[in-house]
Structure formats: C-alpha cells, structure tokens
Amino acid sequence: MGGPRGSVLLQGLCVLLILLEAGSQKTGGCARWCPPKSTCVNATTCRCSPGFNSLSGEIFSSPLESCDDINECGPPPLVSCGRLADCQNTEGSYHCMCSPGYALASRATTFMNESENTCRDVDECQLKPRVCKSRGICTNTQGSYTCKCLPGFELNLGDLNLCTDVNECTSGQNPCHNSTHCLNNIGGYECRCRPGWKPVPGSPNGPKSTVCEDVDECSSGKHTCHYSTVCVNTVGSYKCRCRRGWKPKPRFQDKQLNTTCEVPAEMSFPAWTPPPGIKSQKLSHFFERVQELRRDFKPALPQETIQKVIESMDEMLKASGDLEAMDPSERHHMATHFLLGLETVLRTLAKAMPRASFTYRSPLDTELSLMIQEHGDGNVTMGQTHAQMLLNWAVATEPSNSGPTVMGILSIRNMQNLLSNASLELEPEKKEQLKKIHQSPVRGAQLQLLSAVNVVFLSNTNTEKLDSPVTFAFSHLENPQDQKLSLITKVGLVLSLFCLLLCILTFLLVRPIQGSRTTVHLHLCICLFVGSTIFLVGIENEGDQVGLRCRLVAGLLHYFFLGAFCWMSLEGLELYFLVVRVFRGQGLSKWQLCLIGYGVPLVIVAISAAVKSKGYGYILYCWLNREDGFLWSFLGPVIFIVLCNAVVFVTTVWKLTQKFSEINPDMKKLKKARVLTITAVAQLFVLGSTWVFGLFLFDPESWVLSYTFCILNSLQGLFLFLLHCLLNKKVREEYRRWAGRITGNKYSEFATATSSTSHHQTQAHRPSESGM
Structure with a gap:
C-alpha cells in the first residue's frame, strides 16, 4: 500500500483501535490507556x-496525552x-548541588532547598595536592584554583595543569651575550x-651575565702547534x-693546526775566520773546530751546534796558554774580534731555533740565554744567572723585519783571561756623567771585569741610538770596593769609638777634673762618638737612588760633626776667659755652653735643609752633595771656627808671654794656663788636620788622601x-785608685788617697780645673 491513500487507511485504523479500547474501559473500572509515569483515576x-505533568495538567482524559518530567530548575525555576x-x-x-569549587559543610553532595545550603569554598590545592602536575605550583582561588609554572616552564595549552620546558635559546629572544653560546636545559x-x-676577568661561566673574550692560545701555551711552527692567534x-x-713538510699545509715544517x-x-796576523795554537785549534762544525752543520739541529761552539770556546x-803570552794590545784586539764573530754566529743560528727560548749552561759555567719570537710586542724581561735585561720587543726587531726577532745574553767567566789589564777610553759624555756620580774628575780609568756577561745581542744590530732604553741588572763577580781601605776605615772607627767612650766615662766619673773645660771635652767626645757611629753604619748609600734614610744620615753627620767643631770653638773661648780675662770673672755657665755647642749647628743644619734639602746625600755616599x-x-763654619780658634790661641800665647815677663807673676796659674793652651792647640791641630783630609774621603780617586784620613781618623x-x-x-791618679780597688793593692790605695788629699787641699783655695 503506497501513497496517500495507504496513509489515510493507517490513521483510520489507529483511531478505531483507540475507540475500541475506550469502549472496553468504559465497560471496566480503570482506563487502560494511561501513559507511562501516570496512574489510572477511573475508567x-x-x-x-x-x-x-501533561499538557492538560496533572489529571487528563485524552488518550493522546503523555506525562512529561517537570523541570523544577526552570527556567523559570520552581x-x-x-x-x-x-x-x-x-x-x-x-x-x-554546590557550585564547582564549593562543597557542603556536612560533606554531603546534594540538598533539596535553600535552608539546607551550607556551601563554602574548597581548597583544591590541599584537597588534591597533585592537581597541578610536575613543575607546577597550585594557587587556590575563590571557588577554583590556578596552576603556575616554575621559572623556565610554561602551561601546556592542551592541559592547563601540565607545565612544559621553555626553550629560551630558540624562543627568538636570546638572553645571552653575543660572545657566548646559549645552552638550553630543563x-x-x-x-x-x-x-x-x-670569561672576561671577574665574569663567571654560565650565568646570563657571562661575557667572554678570545683565548690567546699562543701566549697561554694552550696550543698544539709543532715546534717547527709559530702559533698565530685568531678569534676563537x-x-x-x-x-x-x-x-711545510710533504703532505702538510701551512697555517693548519697540524702543520709541520x-x-x-x-x-x-x-x-x-780568525783575525789576521795573530799566531796562536790555541786560537788556531779553536777555529779548526769551528770549520768542522760549519761543515757538519744540520739546519734542523741548531741548538746542538751552538752547544758545541760554546764547549770548544771553553776548552780554548x-x-x-799562548794567548796570555801575547802582547796585551794584540790580545785585546783578538778578544774584540772573537766576541764580534761569536755574536754573529749565535744570532744567525738562533734564527733557526725551533723553540721560543733556549738556555744552555756549560760545565765551565758559560751560560747562553736566547729568546726568539716571530712578532713581539710590549716589554719583555730576559734573564739568566748573571744578569737580567728589560727592553721592548720593538727595540730588538731588525729594521728590515726579515726573520724572527732574536735576543741573547752570553756569560763567559773565563773571558777575564783575555781582557785583563785592558785600557778604557771614555767618551766625553760618559766622563761627565761619571764626574757627576763621583763628584770628581775621572782620570786613569782601568777596565775591570765586574760581571761574567760578555755579549748581549739583538736582531737589531744598529744599537747606537734606540727608541726606548734597555735596562740591565748585573750580578758582580766580586766586590769592586777597595778592601784594604774598607778594612782600615772600619778598624780605625772601632778603635776611635772605644777611645772616645773611655774619654766620656772619664769626664763623667773623675771628680778632681770636673770644671767648665771638662764639660767642653765631654760634649766634644759625645759629638764625635755619635757622628762616628752614624758614619760607620750608614755612610754608604744603598741602591742608585737617594732616599729618606740617606738624607737623614747626611743631616745627622752634618749636625754632629759641626757640633764637634762648635765645642772646639768653646775650648778656645774658655782659654780666652782663663788667660786674657782671668781677673774679670769666670767663663760661660754650663747651660750657655750647651746652648752654643748644640744650638749653633742646629740652626746651620735647619737653614741648609730649608734652602736645599736635596743637598743631603748623593748616589755613592750619604754626605753633603758638592x-x-x-x-x-x-x-x-768649619773654616770660620778653625780661624777664630787660631786667632784666640795666638792671642793667648801672646798674653802668656807678657805675663811671664812681669815682675811678680802668678807662676802656678800661668804654668797651668800654658799647659792648657798647649793642649788646646794640639787638639785643634790634630782634629783640624784630620778633617781636612776627611773632606777628601768622599772622592774615590783621591786614594792617598783617603788612606791618610782613615789612619788619622x-x-x-x-x-x-x-x-x-x-x-x-x-786622671792617672784616679785610674791608680780604681786599679787598687780592683786588685786589692792597699799601698796603691794609700798613695792615691794621700795624693788626692793634697790635691783637695790645694783646690780649697781655687776652682778645680784639669791640668797636666
């Protein structure tokens, strides 16, 4: 049955069946057609x-209606x-039910009305500690939570509870300095x-603040270049x-990491070749050996040839032998020719050296030090046992810049056999320089071998005028000072200091000689004692600079030696009061003497230091600069004091002569004054003449005067x-009395006591003075 006609018949059949069922229910007690979710009320x-509920309400009578669920939650909500x-x-x-993120206080899941509502926020981070997955941090919010990732991580868009690693290196924002490489990690x-x-100095390797610089593998020695090559640094x-x-050797290329040459x-x-016109078997034998080495020379082994040359030279x-028997001028000429040839050979062979440095020391203590560098820059220090040399590489480089730069130091201890008694012709500029150093003309200079260093050579052979200075530090073979003069000076000063100390103790302890002249003698000896002590321990300047110590020593010597002459002048003044003004009162008091004896030199030194403080000390000695x-x-001041004392002593002698010619002179006092005068004149003559010679001690060339001063001093x-x-x-009587006490000699004590008693009786009538 198809088409509209079939559909109408089907609907008619359905209505018929419903009516038949309704008719049957009417005949029964309950309707049988009630739909699901309903109950029968009647037929x-x-x-x-x-x-x-149905469309007609809770109760309905139409068989066509149905009971549908009532939505109490709305809308509108019921x-x-x-x-x-x-x-x-x-x-x-x-x-x-509580909204998501909230829960009932009773932990129930549902309730039916508002009066049962006890909803409150739920802490999901505590309730579910792993709600946020690995490398995430849970943060509770009102009714919910959020997951925050650790630094270096980010939330996964597919799972907001999951954190994944962030690759900062490929994120397009490279956080590292351009001199570093970014390495991502978890x-x-x-x-x-x-x-x-x-890393640059002070910068660690790893943090985002790291800054790097190029490593110079060549200068740091971190390269693997073959010894036959030169390391050339490049960026990185x-x-x-x-x-x-x-x-390069076969199968090798230049400028590679594995280059071998x-x-x-x-x-x-x-x-x-040997110098012409010199006949010496020793020299001939040496040059025969040189020719053998030249014939057998292997360019790949220059260091072995250098060692054999040095050994042959040591043997010569x-x-x-016959070299020492040669005429000195010929021997010195030969030595000059020999050293020049040796320098040329060493410079040439050094250029073939595969190493940057080379040192050889022979059994006879001949020492060779070489430094070879392709491109040198800046200052370099080169040293060996006998010397050190500081210079700039640019000075050593050959002007034509052909080949590597070479510098060398050769020390030959036995070379002194050839150079003995050599004369020394100094240039005018050098003579003037030495004159300033020694503060005296340099005459008759003789060459003296002070160091074992004989040859210093560079690639640059034009060394007469260099762009920058070359500084040398030598170790001397022996002390160049005059040992005899030094010994005499030290022994003489020690003896002088001992005697001055005895004088000081005598003037302090012997009572019978106490007086104004004894005070003068005491302080004269004190000044000489202190000055001589300072002279002994500090006269020589240490180093080539005049430092504070040297200036202080020179100032103290100036003060105490001037003080000695001032006390000598007071000696003359005391004689003047004793002889010339003998009837006009006593001389100066003790404090007046000290004021003059120590005050005048202090004023002179203070004025001198204020005018020219650099005048104290010079290169050789800590004394006054000339x-x-x-x-x-x-x-x-010394000349003035000596002249004044001479005038005083002449006047004193003249006055004494007049008093001796008087009719009734006081003979005892006159004889005593004469003795004191003779003593003072003798003291002035000895001390004055000593210091006249002493002024020349600081001139090294005045050796006769230097020896004279040392002996007199x-x-x-x-x-x-x-x-x-x-x-x-x-004083002699006092010494005897002291000796008697020490030895226990009663007779000596009695004799001394008797003599002392007589002297004390004499002194009761006049003031105590020293006398012969």
Whole structure:
C-alpha cells in the first residue's frame, strides 16, 4: 500500500483501535490507556506521577496525552537552592548541588532547598595536592584554583595543569651575550663561552651575565702547534704557521693546526775566520773546530751546534796558554774580534731555533740565554744567572723585519783571561756623567771585569741610538770596593769609638777634673762618638737612588760633626776667659755652653735643609752633595771656627808671654794656663788636620788622601784619650785608685788617697780645673 491513500487507511485504523479500547474501559473500572509515569483515576481519566505533568495538567482524559518530567530548575525555576549552589533536575524530581569549587559543610553532595545550603569554598590545592602536575605550583582561588609554572616552564595549552620546558635559546629572544653560546636545559639555560673563548676577568661561566673574550692560545701555551711552527692567534682559535725561512713538510699545509715544517737546506752556518796576523795554537785549534762544525752543520739541529761552539770556546779559554803570552794590545784586539764573530754566529743560528727560548749552561759555567719570537710586542724581561735585561720587543726587531726577532745574553767567566789589564777610553759624555756620580774628575780609568756577561745581542744590530732604553741588572763577580781601605776605615772607627767612650766615662766619673773645660771635652767626645757611629753604619748609600734614610744620615753627620767643631770653638773661648780675662770673672755657665755647642749647628743644619734639602746625600755616599756649593754649609763654619780658634790661641800665647815677663807673676796659674793652651792647640791641630783630609774621603780617586784620613781618623779618639786622660796627672791618679780597688793593692790605695788629699787641699783655695 503506497501513497496517500495507504496513509489515510493507517490513521483510520489507529483511531478505531483507540475507540475500541475506550469502549472496553468504559465497560471496566480503570482506563487502560494511561501513559507511562501516570496512574489510572477511573475508567476515563489518568493522573501523572509526582514530578510529571501533561499538557492538560496533572489529571487528563485524552488518550493522546503523555506525562512529561517537570523541570523544577526552570527556567523559570520552581525552587531556590541559594547562593554558591546550582539546581540539578532529575527525572521526576531535582536536587541542589554546590557550585564547582564549593562543597557542603556536612560533606554531603546534594540538598533539596535553600535552608539546607551550607556551601563554602574548597581548597583544591590541599584537597588534591597533585592537581597541578610536575613543575607546577597550585594557587587556590575563590571557588577554583590556578596552576603556575616554575621559572623556565610554561602551561601546556592542551592541559592547563601540565607545565612544559621553555626553550629560551630558540624562543627568538636570546638572553645571552653575543660572545657566548646559549645552552638550553630543563627549566632554564646557560650562557657558556664558545670554544676558543674564556670569561672576561671577574665574569663567571654560565650565568646570563657571562661575557667572554678570545683565548690567546699562543701566549697561554694552550696550543698544539709543532715546534717547527709559530702559533698565530685568531678569534676563537689559532693557526700554526711555518717559521720564516722554513717550509711545510710533504703532505702538510701551512697555517693548519697540524702543520709541520722543516728547515731548508740553504740555511747555513755563517763564515767565521780568525783575525789576521795573530799566531796562536790555541786560537788556531779553536777555529779548526769551528770549520768542522760549519761543515757538519744540520739546519734542523741548531741548538746542538751552538752547544758545541760554546764547549770548544771553553776548552780554548780554560787554559789560555799562548794567548796570555801575547802582547796585551794584540790580545785585546783578538778578544774584540772573537766576541764580534761569536755574536754573529749565535744570532744567525738562533734564527733557526725551533723553540721560543733556549738556555744552555756549560760545565765551565758559560751560560747562553736566547729568546726568539716571530712578532713581539710590549716589554719583555730576559734573564739568566748573571744578569737580567728589560727592553721592548720593538727595540730588538731588525729594521728590515726579515726573520724572527732574536735576543741573547752570553756569560763567559773565563773571558777575564783575555781582557785583563785592558785600557778604557771614555767618551766625553760618559766622563761627565761619571764626574757627576763621583763628584770628581775621572782620570786613569782601568777596565775591570765586574760581571761574567760578555755579549748581549739583538736582531737589531744598529744599537747606537734606540727608541726606548734597555735596562740591565748585573750580578758582580766580586766586590769592586777597595778592601784594604774598607778594612782600615772600619778598624780605625772601632778603635776611635772605644777611645772616645773611655774619654766620656772619664769626664763623667773623675771628680778632681770636673770644671767648665771638662764639660767642653765631654760634649766634644759625645759629638764625635755619635757622628762616628752614624758614619760607620750608614755612610754608604744603598741602591742608585737617594732616599729618606740617606738624607737623614747626611743631616745627622752634618749636625754632629759641626757640633764637634762648635765645642772646639768653646775650648778656645774658655782659654780666652782663663788667660786674657782671668781677673774679670769666670767663663760661660754650663747651660750657655750647651746652648752654643748644640744650638749653633742646629740652626746651620735647619737653614741648609730649608734652602736645599736635596743637598743631603748623593748616589755613592750619604754626605753633603758638592753640586751648587752645598758642601760649604759644612766647610764654611768649619773654616770660620778653625780661624777664630787660631786667632784666640795666638792671642793667648801672646798674653802668656807678657805675663811671664812681669815682675811678680802668678807662676802656678800661668804654668797651668800654658799647659792648657798647649793642649788646646794640639787638639785643634790634630782634629783640624784630620778633617781636612776627611773632606777628601768622599772622592774615590783621591786614594792617598783617603788612606791618610782613615789612619788619622783611627788615631782621633786615641789622641783625645792620651791628651785629656792618660797625660793628665789627676786622671792617672784616679785610674791608680780604681786599679787598687780592683786588685786589692792597699799601698796603691794609700798613695792615691794621700795624693788626692793634697790635691783637695790645694783646690780649697781655687776652682778645680784639669791640668797636666
């Protein structure tokens, strides 16, 4: 049955069946056509179950209606669950549930009305501690939570609870300095120096603040270049290039990391012939050996040839033989020619050296030090046992810049056999320089071998005028000072100091000689004692600079030696009061004497230091500098004092002569004054003459005057001890009394006591003075 006609018949059949069923229900007690979710009320009506409803309401009578679920949650809502809760419809009913992120306080899951609502926020981070997955941090929010990733991680867009690593190096924002390489790791990154780079000083390797600089593998020795090549640094790496004059071996290329080179066969031993006109078997044998070495020379082994040349030279110089018998001028000429040829050979062979440095020391202590560098820059220090040399590489480089730069130091201890008694012709500029150093003309200079260093050579042979200075530091073979003069000076000063100390103790402890003149003698000896002590320990200047110590020593010597002459002038003044003004009162008091004796030199030294403080000390000795006449700050007062004392002594002698011619002179006092005058004149003569010679001590060329001063200076303290102590009768008696106490000699004590008593009786009538 097809088409519209069949459909109409089907609908008619359905209506017929419903009517038949309704007719049958009418005949029964309950309607049988009630739909699901309903109950029968009577034969014609049905009632929907609770929670369901029909279109006609709860009760309906049409067989065509059905009971549908009532949505209590709406819209519009028929019930209220309250805040933070949601209504959930069910079939035939409903229930209330807390909104997501909230829960009932009773931990129940549902409730039916607003009065049962106890919803509150749930802390998911505590409830579910692993809600955020690895490397995520859970943060609770009102009704929910969020997951935050650790630094270096980010949330996965497909799972907001999952954190994944962030690759900062490929993110397009490279956080590292351009001199570093970014290395990503889990949760972060590192800024590492690239190969051939290193962190700058103070910068660590790894943090994002890392800054790198190129590693100079060549200067640091971190390269692997073959010894036959020269390391050339490049940015981040290096190259190995053949030395000048060398070429790569077969199957090798130049400027590679594995480059290996060889010396060309045309690099030869330089010609070296003996000087003409000199006949010496020792010298001939040496040059025969040189010719053998030249014939057998192997360019690849220049260091072995150098060692054999040095050994042959040592053999020649060890026992000079007929070389020492040569005429000195011929021997010195031969030595000059020999050293020049040796320098040429060593310079040439050094250029073939595969190493940057070379040192050889022979069994006879001949020492050779070489430094070879392709491109040198800046200052360099080169040293060996006997010397050190500081210079700039630019000074050593040959102007034509052909080949590597070479510098060398050769020390030959046995060379002194050839150079003995050599004369020395100094240039005018050098003579003037030495004159300033020694503060005296240099005449008759003789060459003296002070160091074993005989040859210093560079690639640059034009060394007369250099762009920058070359500084040498030598170790001397022996002390160049005059040992005899030094010994005499030290022994003489020690003897003088001992005698001065005895004088000081005598003047302090012997009572019978106490008086104004004894005070003068005491302070004279004190000044000489202190000045001589300072002279002994500090006169020589240490180093080539005049420092504070040297200036202080010179100032103290100036003060105490001037003080000695001032006390000598007071000696003359005391004689003047004793003889010339004998009837006009006593002399100066003790404090007046000290004021003059120590105050006048202090004023002179203070004025001198204020005018020219640099006048104290010079290169050789810590004494007054002779430049600009500064020495006259000492010579002037000394000459003035000596002349004044001479006038006083002449006047004193003249007055004594007059008094001796008088009719009734006081003979005892006159004789005593005569003795004192003779003593003072003798003291002035000895001390004055000693210091006249002493002024020349600081001139090294005045050796006769230097020896004279040393001898007189050793007698200075001894003379004062003889003049004022041993030749003084009262002092001798006091010495005997002391000796008697020590030895227990009663007779000596009795004799001394008797003598002392008589002297004390005499002194009761006049003031105590020292006398012969």
